[in-house]
Amino acid sequence: MERTKIVDVLQRTDYGTVVNVKGWVRTRRGSKAVNFIALNDGSTIKNIQIVVDVEKFDDAIIKDITTGACISVDGELVQSQGKGQSVELQCRNIEILGVCGADYPLQKKGHTMEFLREHANLRMRTNTFGAVFRIRHNMAMAIHCYFHEHGFFYLNTPIITASDCEGAGQMFQVTTKNLYDLKKDEDGKIDYSDDFFGKQASLTVSGQLEGELGATALGAIYTFGPTFRAENSNTPRHLAEFWMIEPEVAFNDITDNMNLAEDFIKYCIRWALDNCADDLEFLNQFVDKQLIERLHFVLEHDFVRLAYTEGIKILEEAVQNGHKFEFPVYWGADLASEHERYLVEQHFKRPVILTDYPKEIKAFYMKMNDDNKTVRAMDVLFPQIGEIIGGSEREADYDKLMGRIEELNIPMKDMWWYLETRKWGSCPHSGFGLGFERLILFVTGMQNIRDVIPFPRTPKNAEF
């Protein structure tokens, strides 16, 4: 008999039909006469209840139906008598596909998040992580669908790179050199001519620069791939390996860029509410009681758009009125998460797009404003999360861009390919980056970024 997924069985009302389901036992309970098996196959957070007339089955089979065991069940679809589900299966036949001993780590009792991280090979079998990773899938789909519907092309920018000009953070070195026999030149410098790529190579920190090449050819592109930071940050907000989405659009100015960011992120959140109701309800009940309310709240409000300079004034007023921040507030300061969250959660009580930051705290490629002090940067600030998106209009003028590069002493020797976009047929263009795991944190209500990526990479941890 062909297997039916539990998500589909739960929708059916053709009572009397015999169906086959396969999955993993969550619990078995009941009396000597009747047992109730809660079976889950990962297709939905909901279990199907299987009613077993115990005397019709071998003791040996019943004994093997333990938490974690994998079974195949033929059963008749019946209207459920108990509450909590509409249909259940009256068991006709059971086959044990894989037993599960009492040493199985995921027994019924609750586990700490830290315990589950140590068992990340199994944690996707729990309700919480099943919900998180089904939602993660849905957010990836939402992202691809949004950009496809809006005429963007998905661009795979390189993971291994020989450029390191962006300075977005410490990089991982990638090499095939024999570390036991490192060839050096006469000055004692390591000779990379015999390394795989013939020069020193690293893992990318951003696909933006290559994304700009795509945008100035195909018009509108987006990247969606892994990026890396070799920073020794052991916090609930940092990963050494994370996924990033970076749209880049020819002819968009900073206002178009803000419109795109707001429309895009609302589309993703709406997708979650429309497509992940069961998983969101579970998370709302057991992880974060304000989750669904917060998602609706973001959808229903226009984001505040505010210049950095105005934001600093608001924060300075807050300080004058007695609000204590850990880090100082002054024009020119890089905002800390506490400042961003004050603006969002306490002052405006809605998402904020902060623009026109001092050039000193932003990257070299951002378009200079006429004041020659601020650049056309934009950060989208969210409740709970702080910065969820960072972007800018790019400097399209070759001379101004070169001026900034020289001012900042950026090593551009390998960057001829980027500068050529400003040399031949340069155009205004804008883009931004969204950290995928930050979006998942927001949409699931989870607190630690290690719990929204299947196998997190952090300092001293590359397990699984």
Added chain:
Amino acid sequence: MERTKIVDVLQRTDYGTVVNVKGWVRTRRGSKAVNFIALNDGSTIKNIQIVVDVEKFDDAIIKDITTGACISVDGELVQSQGKGQSVELQCRNIEILGVCGADYPLQKKGHTMEFLREHANLRMRTNTFGAVFRIRHNMAMAIHCYFHEHGFFYLNTPIITASDCEGAGQMFQVTTKNLYDLKKDEDGKIDYSDDFFGKQASLTVSGQLEGELGATALGAIYTFGPTFRAENSNTPRHLAEFWMIEPEVAFNDITDNMNLAEDFIKYCIRWALDNCADDLEFLNQFVDKQLIERLHFVLEHDFVRLAYTEGIKILEEAVQNGHKFEFPVYWGADLASEHERYLVEQHFKRPVILTDYPKEIKAFYMKMNDDNKTVRAMDVLFPQIGEIIGGSEREADYDKLMGRIEELNIPMKDMWWYLETRKWGSCPHSGFGLGFERLILFVTGMQNIRDVIPFPRTPKNAEF
């Protein structure tokens, strides 16, 4: 005036309306009185023709409308007089956004593929590469849509890994160690305890093993991410960095796996024919005259399903009948591309799924057949390409799997997390891997894998 994309303008018939388009000049030709500009914005392979009444514009502006220049044009939509397009724009206003000098490498004349690879930062602006990368985007969309519609969840398996058991090829090492001051232990071995992850780490060669963790929790998953091989292979078929799609499904046996592979790849090809007609027609005309015919051919035929042993018999008969192969044919031999293509292109004249390979030439995790000589492997063989998909039913039995691991001396010290799937609630499951760039080669008719990924990484080359 708001910009309209050229792909949309070309669909319009509201003659008389004034629209704004922005893009890059492909050519400007004409007389002293009337000029014709072919403008492209990357949204489609088609250009919009702009008719310029020369005397109405400054000489300086006309002079700057050179190949590669970026311009903004307001023009009245009119029915085209010439052939090759249905609508054109009668120019009202032109703004030069970015000039383009005569030193621009992509002048009108044809370029060699090698020349364009050296200018990969600009090559997406050409017709051929625009077509290839729009199709690449569409194939990524098709893949995500197929799996989403079929209840699979997208799983991001790790890029950096500390396991190296699969032995699928040479790996790149990832490190933050100071190579000028490598700490060694008393035996002279490099001490990785102070490396970022506290042990030696590499770039992944496959997400399959982690994918199996996902499938045995969420039921059906797929990966779609970059994978790496540090092999010194300078061929038109090899990349050091490429993208791979790996579905993995609980409860699927080898037949389900074959059905999935055939249905999936036909869905992708149908998507290309349905959504990329203009780009495919261009490639069919200028790159590969059999391209569209070949795509239809694959769609219209059931794939032949054949045991390896039967395949060898056919090849041996061919040899007896005088066919010359470079590599020898015998039971136990790993098939070369020439053998695969003989079966597909000359013998069966359609795609072939070859199954039940000798265990010696396949990976340790494949399910053993009852003959104890062959395993439930499957390779999908395509015309032009050879192997496009490789997969198998996995060994679900803990003892049998451990037996193979010991037989093959596979270093499993870090693999406890994988083996636990067979220990607790083990289930039959199957999966396969599709090299994304091989699919793009097939769907575009391009000949060199370096021309179907934006920025190829190959030995001695990590440019851009």
